[in-house]
Amino acid sequence: xxxxxxxxxxxxxxxxxxxxxxxxxxxxxxxxxxxxxxxxxxxxxxxxxxxxxxxxxxxxxxxxxxxxxxxxxxxxxxxxxxxxxxxxxxxxxxxxxxxxxxxxxxxxxxxxxxxxxxxxxxxxxxxxxxxxxxxxxxxxxxxxxxxxxxxxxxxxxxxxxxxxxxxxxxxxxxxxxxxxxxxxxxxxxxxxxxxxxxxxxxxxxxxxxxxxxxxxxxxxxxxxxxxxxxxxxxxxxxxxxxxxxxxxxxxxxxxxxxxxxxxxxxxxxxxxxxx
Numbered sequence: 001x002x003x004x005x006x007x008x009x010x011x012x013x014x015x016x017x018x019x020x021x022x023x024x025x026x027x028x029x030x031x032x033x034x035x036x037x038x039x040x041x042x043x044x045x046x047x048x049x050x051x052x053x054x055x056x057x058x059x060x061x062x063x064x065x066x067x068x069x070x071x072x073x074x075x076x077x078x079x080x081x082x083x084x085x086x087x088x089x090x091x092x093x094x095x096x097x098x099x100x101x102x103x104x105x106x107x108x109x110x111x112x113x114x115x116x117x118x119x120x121x122x123x124x125x126x127x128x129x130x131x132x133x134x135x136x137x138x139x140x141x142x143x144x145x146x147x148x149x150x151x152x153x154x155x156x157x158x159x160x161x162x163x164x165x166x167x168x169x170x171x172x173x174x175x176x177x178x179x180x181x182x183x184x185x186x187x188x189x190x191x192x193x194x195x196x197x198x199x200x201x202x203x204x205x206x207x208x209x210x211x212x213x214x215x216x217x218x219x220x221x222x223x224x225x226x227x228x229x230x231x232x233x234x235x236x237x238x239x240x241x242x243x244x245x246x247x248x249x250x251x252x253x254x255x256x257x258x259x260x261x262x263x264x265x266x267x268x269x270x271x272x273x274x275x
Contacts, residue, residue: 026092026262029247033088041065042094044087049103049146051139058115059103059143060087062094069154071273072147074140075102076161076168078245081116081124082106085245086162093160096266097275099153103143105136128164136168137175144179156180156273158200160265161187163242166204173198181272183265186213186241189220192227201230203268205261207239209250232268236260 028036037044044062051057060082064070073093077086082104093100109127110118119127144157158181161169166187173182174194184204189195202224206214217233224231236243238253244262247255 025095026247026258027089027244028085030083030085030245031248033084036088037084037091040091040095042091044091044094047146049142051142053138055108055135055139057103057105057107057139057142059101059146060090061099061101061147062091063099063152064094064097066097069152069275070097070099071154071269071275072144072157073098073100073269073273074144074147074157074159074172075100076140076159076165076172077102077105077116078162078242079125079128079164080121081119081128083116089160089162089244092262096269098269098273099147099150101143101147103139105131105139107139133171137172140168140172141176144176154273154275156275158182158269158273160269161185162244163187170202170204173200173202181269183268185244185261186210188213188216189223192223195223195227195229198224198227198229201232201268201272203265204231204233205244205257205265206233206235207241207243207254207257208235208237209239209253210241213241234261234264 042062047061048056048058075090086102090100090102104115106127107115116124148155148157159169159172160183162185166184169182170184171190173179174190174197177199179200182200182202186206236257239257240250243254243257247258
């Protein structure tokens with residue numbers, strides 16, 4: 001009977017679909033975001049921090065379960081604002097050992113001074129298009145400073161952004177010399193002239209079938225090389241724009257891209273930020 005039970009356990013493991021085990025360590029796709037948040041054992045909370053210039057910003061912060069201090073990662077949302085999916089990515093970063101903070105960069109921009117939750121998806125897109133880059137960068141710096149000031153935090157921070165947030169993460173590296181790492185998911189680069197100000201290493205993650213963005217990769221690589229900066233792009237064949245959120249898309253190519261990109265992101269952040 002014991003032998004039969006052992007064989008059943010072996011066959012059950014063999015029956016797991018390919019890639020399922022690896023996917024356990026990924027952020028969920030968009031459809032699984034709320035369930036992941038509800039099941040998370042980690043402490044996540046809404047906070048409001050002082051962003052300077054008489055401004056305050058709402059953010060979602062998740063803390064890792066660890067006995068020592070943790071580095072900080074600023075999570076920069078897509079053009080759709082601070083969604084449940086971005087919150088679930090923030091939770092996954094905490095699972096990886098980081099204090100992760102996702103500021104709602106639409107705070108105060110919606111109806112009656114609301115943020116992302118005050119508008120629908122298209123409303124969020126419209127509001128994002130009206131943001132001033134200098135205000136966005138000030139808010140990101142303030143988010144990092146807020147998180148690094150927490151008793152459980154190390155005073156070191158990186159960023160990761162998606163789509164519009166990917167471009168913004170790359171830009172963050174040009175505006176804040178204190179940033180130690182910038183991860184860019186399917187976002188376009190800053191102007192070549194701005195790259196000279198970058199102090200942090202930049203890693204990029206792109207879908208091979210996202211030509212609008214991916215066509216900028218080689219020019220960015222050349223410009224970063226001329227500026228003497230570290231830029232390591234990764235392009236995944238067959239994957240589309242937004243592959244980490246849309247893991248079920250493109251006949252498995254998006255999931256394969258996510259399974260390669262996310263572990264590489266975590267390794268990069270750990271190497272650059274320590275902790």
